[in-house]
Amino acid sequence: xxxxxxxxxxxxxxxxxxYAAKTLASHNVExxxxxxxxFHTFSPLLYQxxxxxxxxxxxxxxxxxxxxxxDNVHFMLGEVVSINTDNHQVEVRTNGQTHTExxxxxxxxxxxxxNHYGQQSIETNSFGLKDLDDAxxxxxxxxxxxxxxxxxxxxDYKSALMTMVVVGGGxxxxxxxxxxxxxxxxxxxxxxxxxxxxxxxxxxxEATDKLLAPYPESLQEEAKKQLESVGVEVMxxxxxxxxxxxxxxxxxxxxxxxxxxVWSAGVKANPLVDMLNLELQRxxxxxxxxxxxxxxxxxxxxxxxxxxxxxxxxxxxxxxxPAAKQQGILxxxxxxxxxxxxxxxxxxxxxxxxMATIGRSRAVAYIYNRIPMTGxxxxxxxxxxxxxxxxxFRNRISVFVNWVWNYWTYDRSVRLILxxxxxxxxxxxx
Amino acid sequence: xxxxxxxxxxxxxxxxxxYAAKTLASHNVExxxxxxxxFHTFSPLLYQxxxxxxxxxxxxxxxxxxxxxxDNVHFMLGEVVSINTDNHQVEVRTNGQTHTExxxxxxxxxxxxxNHYGQQSIETNSFGLKDLDDAxxxxxxxxxxxxxxxxxxxxDYKSALMTMVVVGGGxxxxxxxxxxxxxxxxxxxxxxxxxxxxxxxxxxxEATDKLLAPYPESLQEEAKKQLESVGVEVMxxxxxxxxxxxxxxxxxxxxxxxxxxVWSAGVKANPLVDMLNLELQRxxxxxxxxxxxxxxxxxxxxxxxxxxxxxxxxxxxxxxxPAAKQQGILxxxxxxxxxxxxxxxxxxxxxxxxMATIGRSRAVAYIYNRIPMTGxxxxxxxxxxxxxxxxxFRNRISVFVNWVWNYWTYDRSVRLILxxxxxxxxxxxx
Numbered sequence: 001x002x003x004x005x006x007x008x009x010x011x012x013x014x015x016x017x018x019y020a021a022k023t024l025a026s027h028n029v030e031x032x033x034x035x036x037x038x039f040h041t042f043s044p045l046l047y048q049x050x051x052x053x054x055x056x057x058x059x060x061x062x063x064x065x066x067x068x069x070x071d072n073v074h075f076m077l078g079e080v081v082s083i084n085t086d087n088h089q090v091e092v093r094t095n096g097q098t099h100t101e102x103x104x105x106x107x108x109x110x111x112x113x114x115n116h117y118g119q120q121s122i123e124t125n126s127f128g129l130k131d132l133d134d135a136x137x138x139x140x141x142x143x144x145x146x147x148x149x150x151x152x153x154x155x156d157y158k159s160a161l162m163t164m165v166v167v168g169g170g171x172x173x174x175x176x177x178x179x180x181x182x183x184x185x186x187x188x189x190x191x192x193x194x195x196x197x198x199x200x201x202x203x204x205x206e207a208t209d210k211l212l213a214p215y216p217e218s219l220q221e222e223a224k225k226q227l228e229s230v231g232v233e234v235m236x237x238x239x240x241x242x243x244x245x246x247x248x249x250x251x252x253x254x255x256x257x258x259x260x261x262v263w264s265a266g267v268k269a270n271p272l273v274d275m276l277n278l279e280l281q282r283x284x285x286x287x288x289x290x291x292x293x294x295x296x297x298x299x300x301x302x303x304x305x306x307x308x309x310x311x312x313x314x315x316x317x318x319x320x321x322p323a324a325k326q327q328g329i330l331x332x333x334x335x336x337x338x339x340x341x342x343x344x345x346x347x348x349x350x351x352x353x354x355m356a357t358i359g360r361s362r363a364v365a366y367i368y369n370r371i372p373m374t375g376x377x378x379x380x381x382x383x384x385x386x387x388x389x390x391x392x393f394r395n396r397i398s399v400f401v402n403w404v405w406n407y408w409t410y411d412r413s414v415r416l417i418l419x420x421x422x423x424x425x426x427x428x429x430x
Numbered sequence: 431x432x433x434x435x436x437x438x439x440x441x442x443x444x445x446x447x448x449y450a451a452k453t454l455a456s457h458n459v460e461x462x463x464x465x466x467x468x469f470h471t472f473s474p475l476l477y478q479x480x481x482x483x484x485x486x487x488x489x490x491x492x493x494x495x496x497x498x499x500x501d502n503v504h505f506m507l508g509e510v511v512s513i514n515t516d517n518h519q520v521e522v523r524t525n526g527q528t529h530t531e532x533x534x535x536x537x538x539x540x541x542x543x544x545n546h547y548g549q550q551s552i553e554t555n556s557f558g559l560k561d562l563d564d565a566x567x568x569x570x571x572x573x574x575x576x577x578x579x580x581x582x583x584x585x586d587y588k589s590a591l592m593t594m595v596v597v598g599g600g601x602x603x604x605x606x607x608x609x610x611x612x613x614x615x616x617x618x619x620x621x622x623x624x625x626x627x628x629x630x631x632x633x634x635x636e637a638t639d640k641l642l643a644p645y646p647e648s649l650q651e652e653a654k655k656q657l658e659s660v661g662v663e664v665m666x667x668x669x670x671x672x673x674x675x676x677x678x679x680x681x682x683x684x685x686x687x688x689x690x691x692v693w694s695a696g697v698k699a700n701p702l703v704d705m706l707n708l709e710l711q712r713x714x715x716x717x718x719x720x721x722x723x724x725x726x727x728x729x730x731x732x733x734x735x736x737x738x739x740x741x742x743x744x745x746x747x748x749x750x751x752p753a754a755k756q757q758g759i760l761x762x763x764x765x766x767x768x769x770x771x772x773x774x775x776x777x778x779x780x781x782x783x784x785m786a787t788i789g790r791s792r793a794v795a796y797i798y799n800r801i802p803m804t805g806x807x808x809x810x811x812x813x814x815x816x817x818x819x820x821x822x823f824r825n826r827i828s829v830f831v832n833w834v835w836n837y838w839t840y841d842r843s844v845r846l847i848l849x850x851x852x853x854x855x856x857x858x859x860x
Contacts, residue, residue, distance in 0.1 A: 038573060039846045055485045062845040064621035074625055077577040077847070095578045136848060143468060147507040148525045191494035195504055397835075401827065415492040416469045417507075418566060 005030045005072070006339060008332075009090050009103035011080050011272070013040050013063045015321050016304030016328035017109035023332035025070040029339075032101050034076045034092055038062055041132050042390055044321070045399070047172065049135040051142070051179040052187070052415045053406055056132050058398045059390070076101075080110070083275040085300055105299045105335045108276070108286065109328060112305035112319055115266035115283065125243040126263035129172055136418075138262065142180070143417050145259060146188055150196040160257035162200045165248055167240055168265035169206030169213070171356035174227060176262055177204040178359035181231045186360075186410040202231070203256065205238040205248075207265070212356060212364070214318075215372075219364045222374045223356065230359040240265075267319060269306035276300075281308035282316070290346035292331040301335070303327035309347060317349055321389075326350060357382045360407070435460045435502070436769060438762075439520050439533035441510050441702070443470050443493045445751045446734030446758035447539035453762035455500040459769075462531050464506045464522055468492055471562050472820055474751070475829070477602065479565040481609035482573070482617070482845045483836055486562050488828045489820070506531075510540070513705040515730055535729045535765045538706070538716065539758060542735035542749055545696035545713065555673040556693035559602055566848075568692065572610070573847050575689060576618055580626040590687035592630045595678055597670055598695035599636030599643070601786035604657060606692055607634040608789035611661045616790075616840040632661070633686065635668040635678075637695070642786060642794070644748075645802075649794045652804045653786065660789040670695075697749060699736035706730075711738035712746070720776035722761040731765070733757035739777060747779055751819075756780065787812045790837070 006029045010017045013035035021033045039060040048054045067073035078094025083106070090106065092099045114128040127141065128134045142164070149161040166177040184200040192198045204227065210220045211227075211234070224234055239251040240261075247257045269284040276294065281287050285308035287295045292307070294300045304324035310316050317323045326349060334344045355365035355378065363378035373381065383403065390396050402414075436459050440447045443465035451463045469490040478484045497503040508524025513536070520536065522529045544558035557571065558564045572594070579591040596607040614630040622628045634657065640650045641657075641664070654664055669681040670691075677687045699714040706724065711717050715738035717725045722737070724730045734754030739747050747753045756779060764774045785795035785808065793808035803811065813833065820826050832844075 037847065038577065055487050056846055056848060057485050057844045060846050062621075065845070068621050076581060077574075094581060095574065097582070099581060132846070132848065144507075144525065147468065151506060151524060151529060152527070191492075191498050397831065398828070401831065405827075414487040415495070416486055416490050416562070417467065418486060418562065 006104040007032065007102060008105045008107065008335060009101055010034065010107045010109060011083075011090065012109035012111055012270075012304070013037070013075075014043075014109060014111045014304060014324065016111070016307075016324040016331075017107065018063075018066070018328070019325045020107050020109060020303060020328035020332040021067070021073055023329050024335065025067065025073050027336050029072065029335075031073045032076060032103075033063065033067075033073060034078060034080060034090070034101075035063060036077070036079045037132070038064070038075075038077050039132075040066065043130075044386060044389075046129050046132065046135045047176040047179050049132065049414075050129060050138040050176065051183045052139060053179065053183075054399060054402055055414050056136060058402065060132055080272060080275070083108075085276065085297065088299070103299075105338070106301065107328070107331050107335075108273070108294070108300065108302040108306065109304045109324070109331075110270035110272045110306055111324075112267040112283075113270055114263060115268040116263065117266065119240075119242070121242040121244065122240065122261075122263055125245055126167075126261040129176060129262060129264055130267070140417050141260065142183070143415055146192060146198065147417075149198055150192055156257070158198075160246055161259050162198055163203065163256065163258040164200065164260040164262070165203045165205060165256060165258045166262045166264065167205045168263070169204065169208070169211035169236075170264060171212070171354070172264040173204060173206070173262075174211065174223060174356050174358055176264060177202050177232045178227060178230050178357070178362070180262075182359050185231055187415075190410075201233065203233045203235060203258075205235050205240065205250075207237070207239045209236050211236075214354060215364065215366050219366060219372050219374065223358060223364045226358045226362040226364070226374075230362065267305065273302075273306055283308075283319075285316075291334055291344040292327050292347060293334070293344075299335075299338075301331040303331045311349065317347075320354075322352065323349060355382050355385070436534040437462065437532060438535045438537065438765060439531055440464065440537045440539060441513075441520065442539035442541055442700075442734070443467070443505075444473075444539060444541045444734060444754065446541070446737075446754040446761075447537065448493075448496070448758070449755045450537050450539060450731075450733060450758035450762040451497070451503055453759050454765065455497065455503050457766050459502065459765075461503045462506060462533075463493065463497075463503060464508060464510060464520070464531075465493060466507070466509045467562070468494070468505075468507050469562075470496065473560070474816060474819075476559050476562065476565040477606040477609050479562065479844075480559060480568040480572070480606065481613045482569060483609065483613075484829060484832055485844050486566060488832065490562055510702060510705070513538075515706065515727065518729070533729075535768070536731065537758070537761050537765075538703070538724070538730065538732040538736065539734045539754070539761075540700035540702045540736055541754075542697040542713075543700055544693060545698040546693065547696065549670075549672070551672040551674065552670065552691075552693055555675055556597075556691040559606060559692060559694055560697070570847050571690065572613070573845055576622060576628065577847075579628055580622055586687065588628070590676055591689050592628055593633065593686065593688040594630065594690040594692070595633045595635060595686060595688045596692045596694065597635045598693070599634065599638070599641035599666075600694065601642070601784070602694040603634060603636070603692075604641065604653060604786050604788055606694060607632050607662045608657060608660050608787070608792070610692075612789050615661055617845075620840075631663065633663045633665060633688075635665050635670065635680075637667070637669045639666050641666075644784060645794065645796050649796060649802050649804065653788060653794045656788045656792040656794070656804075660792065697735065703732075703736055713738075713749075715746075721764055721774040722757050722777060723764070723774075729765075729768075731761040733761045741779065747777075750784075752782065753779060785812050785815070 042059040045059040078092040082091040116123040127138045181202040241249045286302040288307045305319040353367040357363040365373040365378040472489040475489040508522040512521040546553040557568045611632040671679045716732040718737045735749040783797040787793040793812045795803040795808040
């Protein structure tokens with residue numbers, strides 16, 4: 001190995017880390033890219049894996065494939081166990097062994113995790129939707145629910161099994177709730193014949209009095225209307241008090257019997273940020289300079305969801321993919337500038353707007369945060385954008401073929417229960 | 431539910447059970463189809479899932495989808511725990527509850543399992559390739575092997591990790607060995623750069639002095655030649671004495687350091703056959719009449735791999751898909767004949783021949799057990815036949831797209847390690 005080239009260690013192969021690595025790859029540096037998965041995940045489509053519309057491999061791409069032709073990018077599968085900013089070293093646990101990697105520059109881009117706000121009952125009894133493991137676990141759970149409900153004679157148990165609750169009125173919550181009800185309504189209902197008498201219900205809980213907080217009011221109302229037209233029950237001002245395997249209790253005392261609580265009501269920085277021993281910002285995020293450097297460090301950068309930076313109005317940049325991608329690229333560019341002795345550039349966020357899909361032919365979009373768009377047009381825009389953004393030519397074909405197939409046939413064939421030994425959260429009565 | 435219609439219980443949704451259910455579905459009977467998976471598996475392509483060429487969902491199809499428009503076929507996900515032929519009842523454990531199902535006729539079609547011939551060290555330390563769980567487990571293992579080997583400095587450990595051993599000179603053994611070496615040679619080798627210095631080796635062990643026992647000698651030799659041209663080392667007359675996590679020991683004392691032993695050296699009937707309290711035949715198979723009825727029973731049928739029937743030459747019918755399918759169909763037809771008071775038909779096996787693929791553009795086939803075929807032509811015949819046989823239109827498209835993609839790009843994008851907590855067999859040194 002060439003020890004003379006500067007070494008950049010990147011923690012995380014999400015959007016920030018991946019685009020940082022891509023940007024650095026064409027320069028004369030050695031890059032060590034570390035992730036606990038051997039693939040990059042296209043997270044906006046996780047809910048489609050969870051609801052049987054897509055295979056995991058359609059939205060995830062092996063990191064080594066992405067850098068197949070870059071011999072200065074070295075992927076390491078493992079978990080970072082310590083960061084030593086004095087010695088410029090990162091310790092990685094991989095396959096039972098610990099490696100120490102030295103860096104000249106470090107980019108911390110480990111993303112975010114589900115935020116349960118310290119509520120143990122939620123953490124234990126809910127499903128997240130932050131990574132592919134989450135999505136696959138939720139999918140197996142949903143499919144197993146229906147098999148259980150099919151053969152039970154206990155009507156209360158059956159109705160609890162058939163009630164799915166999604167918490168959080170953000171895009172993930174809306175998309176998941178809509179897709180869950182469509183999975184039941186278009187697909188599963190046809191296959192559980194009259195013998196079984198199954199009626200499913202999907203409830204979306206939102207603690208505040210509106211969905212999609214950053215959108216203009218007209219789109220918020222449109223989203224609610226669309227969601228209800230799909231068949232989802234929307235409850236605003238509904239705050240979760242606690243969760244058990246077979247019910248959720250709201251702050252107002254109401255109890256909803258359910259075996260499925262999908263928690264998409266918040267995210268926080270990956271707890272790995274604690275390794276830096278910094279004063280953290282809201283949601284545990286690392287305060288960074290407009291140069292993407294971690295405050296107080298010269299050669300440590302933090303990019304993406306786990307980094308905290310405010311715009312000119314004092315608002316933090318959102319924990320969204322475009323911000324992560326743009327920060328990752330800027331971190332990489334600034335590292336190269338540093339090496340050349342040039343002055344560093346500061347972050348300018350290019351915001352093309354926000355969008356959420358709600359189900360078949362339904363979506364809301366707020367283009368450039370100026371132009372509202374709804375219905376079929378917004379849905380087509382959503383489809384097109386997500387296809388374009390998807391990494392890898394084969395994945396794009398595969399997702400496209402699946403979408404067309406699902407649309408025309410109202411079918412979902414990705415419906416295999418592959419874990420015969422289910423984990424927690426199954427809530428068997430027997 | 432209509433209690434007046436005769437009830438047929440079918441155990442197993444493999445080829446025998448599935449085709450029995452399909453045949454019965456158009457008659458005036460109520461069918462309960464039981465399987466421990468919620469899908470039917472196209473088992474000939476399991477090795478392609480194991481070697482990252484196909485997604486699990488491409489070769490498996492939800493049973494409920496298959497019978498979506500048949501309201502007299504009821505699927506039950508669960509494991510049969512007892513068969514009571516006196517009371518005509520089957521007990522099924524499903525999701526922690528036990529159901530009792532009564533039958534007028536029973537078809538036992540639970541297939542076969544890997545045969546370790548009672549050798550505990552093989553059972554503990556080898557990978558099978560009999561169901562989708564096996565295939566996914568082997569895939570994760572292989573991908574993790576390469577990640578381990580990439581970052582270790584211990585050359586002996588590295589070389590053991592990079593040695594994969596397949597046992598069994600039948601079609602599964604050949605196909606798996608060929609596909610494993612191609613996965614390394616065409617795909618993984620490109621992505622583990624010179625830093626890692628990885629050289630993989632695939633060894634095929636066969637206990638007798640020839641591959642593909644039922645084929646004519648010329649094809650046996652051709653198969654060996656093709657396999658070696660792919661890059662696989664073939665060892666004939668090599669009998670396994672014992673297996674550990676990090677090596678396999680042969681009967682002649684030779685030790686091969688390896689962390690991967692794929693055992694495809696034999697199958698036996700599903701142990702569920704013991705529930706019938708019968709004198710079993712070779713490989714634990716249930717002796718049946720030419721009518722597919724279990725010997726001594728009027729309303730109990732056994733079809734497929736777990737059933738034992740001899741042809742006019744005293745040779746048992748092979749444990750292959752065509753035999754299973756034909757027996758399943760005949761069992762269903764004879765049940766209908768019985769109900770109508772007609773006399774039963776006896777089994778006539780239609781044998782279209784055997785084939786095995788060895789890698790890119792390589793295969794051997796023995797059409798109608800008369801016409802030998804090799805090379806590209808045999809390979810195209812194999813591809814075509816397997817596409818046609820694959821269940822479900824979407825799966826066929828998806829497999830076809832994947833195959834074309836893999837062929838032209840020498841890529842495999844189904845390479846996600848999805849179980850972060852690996853099971854046994856991982857053989858970590860640390």
